[in-house]
Amino acid sequence: MEFPELYVIGQRDELFNYRIFGVTLLHGVSTSLASFYIALWAFEDRVGSKVVGDYESFAITVATSSFLSVIVEIVMDIKFWTALSFLVVTTSVLFFCLFSFLTQSINAFKIAPAVFCFPGKMPQGSLQQGLAWEVATALMYPISLQKIRLKTKREPEPSVELRAHIRRGSFCRRSSYAFSHHEGYAGLITRGDSLRAKESVYCPVGLFLKKHNKTKKL
Amino acid sequence: MAVNYSAKEEVDGHPSGGGGGVAGGGAVGGGGAVKTRKPDNTAFKQQRLPAWQPILTAGTVLPAFFVIGLIFIPIGIGIFVTSNNIREYEIDYTGTEPSSPCNKCLNVSWDSTPPCTCTIDFTLEHSFESNVFMYYGLSNFYQNHRRYVKSRDDSQLNGDNSSLLNPSKECEPYRTNEDKPIAPCGAIANSMFNDTLELYRIDNDTRIPITLIKKGIAWWTDKNVKFRNPSGDTNNLTALFQGTTKPVNWPKPVYMLDSEPDNNGFINEDFIVWMRTAALPTFRKLYRLIERKNNLQPTLQAGKYSLDITYNYPVHSFDGRKRMILSTISWMGGKNPFLGIAYITVGSICFFLGVVLLIIHHKYGNRNTSADIPN
Numbered sequence: 052m053e054f055p056e057l058y059v060i061g062q063r064d065e066l067f068n069y070r071i072f073g074v075t076l077l078h079g080v081s082t083s084l085a086s087f088y089i090a091l092w093a094f095e096d097r098v099g100s101k102v103v104g105d106y107e108s109f110a111i112t113v114a115t116s117s118f119l120s121v122i123v124e125i126v127m128d129i130k131f132w133t134a135l136s137f138l139v140v141t142t143s144v145l146f147f148c149l150f151s152f153l154t155q156s157i158n159a160f161k162i163a164p165a166v167f168c169f170p171g172k173m174p175q176g177s178l179q180q181g182l183a184w185e186v187a188t189a190l191m192y193p194i195s196l197q198k199i200r201l202k203t204k205r206e207p208e209p210s211v212e213l214r215a216h217i218r219r220g221s222f223c224r225r226s227s228y229a230f231s232h233h234e235g236y237a238g239l240i241t242r243g244d245s246l247r248a249k250e251s252v253y254c255p256v257g258l259f260l261k262k263h264n265k266t267k268k269l
Numbered sequence: 270m271a272v273n274y275s276a277k278e279e280v281d282g283h284p285s286g287g288g289g290g291v292a293g294g295g296a297v298g299g300g301g302a303v304k305t306r307k308p309d310n311t312a313f314k315q316q317r318l319p320a321w322q323p324i325l326t327a328g329t330v331l332p333a334f335f336v337i338g339l340i341f342i343p344i345g346i347g348i349f350v351t352s353n354n355i356r357e358y359e360i361d362y363t364g365t366e367p368s369s370p371c372n373k374c375l376n377v378s379w380d381s382t383p384p385c386t387c388t389i390d391f392t393l394e395h396s397f398e399s400n401v402f403m404y405y406g407l408s409n410f411y412q413n414h415r416r417y418v419k420s421r422d423d424s425q426l427n428g429d430n431s432s433l434l435n436p437s438k439e440c441e442p443y444r445t446n447e448d449k450p451i452a453p454c455g456a457i458a459n460s461m462f463n464d465t466l467e468l469y470r471i472d473n474d475t476r477i478p479i480t481l482i483k484k485g486i487a488w489w490t491d492k493n494v495k496f497r498n499p500s501g502d503t504n505n506l507t508a509l510f511q512g513t514t515k516p517v518n519w520p521k522p523v524y525m526l527d528s529e530p531d532n533n534g535f536i537n538e539d540f541i542v543w544m545r546t547a548a549l550p551t552f553r554k555l556y557r558l559i560e561r562k563n564n565l566q567p568t569l570q571a572g573k574y575s576l577d578i579t580y581n582y583p584v585h586s587f588d589g590r591k592r593m594i595l596s597t598i599s600w601m602g603g604k605n606p607f608l609g610i611a612y613i614t615v616g617s618i619c620f621f622l623g624v625v626l627l628i629i630h631h632k633y634g635n636r637n638t639s640a641d642i643p644n
Contacts, residue, residue, distance in 0.1 A: 133318040144285075
């Protein structure tokens with residue numbers, strides 16, 4: 052038990068409790084309802100030049116808008132963007148486009164008409180459906196942004212009492228796995244404290260910088 | 270936005286170091302070489318990948334909100350104004366009210382000969398410029414019912430000869446009739462809309478017919494790829510459909526839908542438009558086009574018009590309603606105020622939130638930088 056602060060979060064159920072579950076459930080339900088109903092109202096009794104208010108267009112619009120809402124949510128949630136994160140998100144979007152195109156292509160229809168019953172959909176009506184999903188995701192985006200903004204304002208500075216004190220080892224060492232469970236240097240840097248007062252930076256285990264190696268023996 | 274680029278450079282490779290690698294060195298067997306199960310010390314496996322951490326500060330979030338607001342509101346206004354400029358006129362001709370001219374056709378059977386006709390006179394207040402689209406609309410008609418949507422045979426409609434004589438099981442109970450396969454099979458085809466609508470302009474007691482164009486109303490991919498007649502001589506469709514029978518509720522078989530060979534059989538455009546199932550119980554489908562004659566005259570002038578209806582399609586039994594709609598279109602489709610309103614709403618919410626956050630930032634945002642840690 053060298054690092055007791057790692058276990059406190061689990062003991063307190065801070066990351067998954069009834070409240071968080073309820074909020075997540077509500078969020079998912081509201082996103083799905085918004086995705087469906089916005090598409091519904093955009094399509095209601097629509098008059099397209101070739102009547103785009105048909106079953107396929109509606110289904111594809113709802114599916115696309117749900118998918119894009121989820122992608123935007125994930126983008127909002129990822130805090131540390133490695134190359135892998137970028138790759139995965141882009142590949143996800145590309146695969147979606149690719150498979151939409153393939154399943155709606157005319158060749159797929161010729162192979163199995165009962166399964167791939169939406170031939171030639173992509174070129175048609177993409178403008179209207181694009182508008183519809185844009186509105187849906189646009190509604191999600193500012194709400195998420197505001198949530199994040201308020202969260203960054205409300206969180207207090209982490210207290211340092213709970214940090215374990217290193218008794219051995221003369222310089223701070225943490226495995227990066229444990230390190231990744233804390234916030235980065237955001238607070239430190241935006242405060243500007245670390246630039247102003249170098250001597251007073253001691254090294255509790257929570258903060259770790261190779262460069263600022265002036266430690267206080269604890 | 271401040272970007273924190275942290276290359277985590279942990280050099281600790283000793284197995285006896287910090288919390289991570291202690292358990293890996295479990296000895297297997299007594300005294301021999303200790304097989305460590307610790308993962309390799311690569312950047313990927315030790316989760317030391319360089320990462321980019323976006324930090325949302327007021328300097329990025331506030332402009333973003335304002336920009337989104339400023340982009341969406343004009344788009345919404347543009348869409349709304351465009352939608353309002355679209356002319357639309359709708360006539361409900363179900364005939365449920367006793368005063369309606371079509372009331373006499375309300376309870377007439379679907380296959381009565383001669384068919385019941387009625388005429389409705391109406392007046393257009395404003396003239397309709399540019400191409401006018403004529404739609405028929407149905408209400409309380411659930412073309413999105415699951416069993417209804419499945420009740421078709423796409424390979425039969427694609428011209429496959431084996432499916433023509435042996436339709437798929439999904440079409441039940443509209444698959445065969447008196448031991449002969451039905452072409453086209455299924456409930457969707459069976460319930461095809463078969464009212465005939467004709468438009469006349471009344472000009473000093475003379476009725477001038479308005480040319481209604483019936484080609485070009487279906488999707489190109491539908492007409493040329495998805496729906497194909499059975500292979501053979503296209504001029505003699507009767508022979509191609511030999512061995513099949515017409516759907517139960519149709520007055521005429523499928524090869525007599527139109528006299529022109531490229532609009533007859535499965536590739537009849539009215540049939541194709543009907544087979545494209547609608548998403549909602551209240552829907553409209555394109556019926557005919559009224560093309561603009563020249564740039565000087567409006568397509569439909571303001572004035573008196575008369576609609577002749579051959580009332581074949583019964584909707585009264587399920588409380589459905591039928592209507593005819595005349596509409597112009599724009600670059601974004603037909604009359605759709607919802608999109609414009611939605612864009613304006615989202616844009617103004619964004620703008621308002623931006624203003625609120627700006628106020629919050631101004632009042633409380635400078636608190637952190639004023640504190641100095643004493644030496």
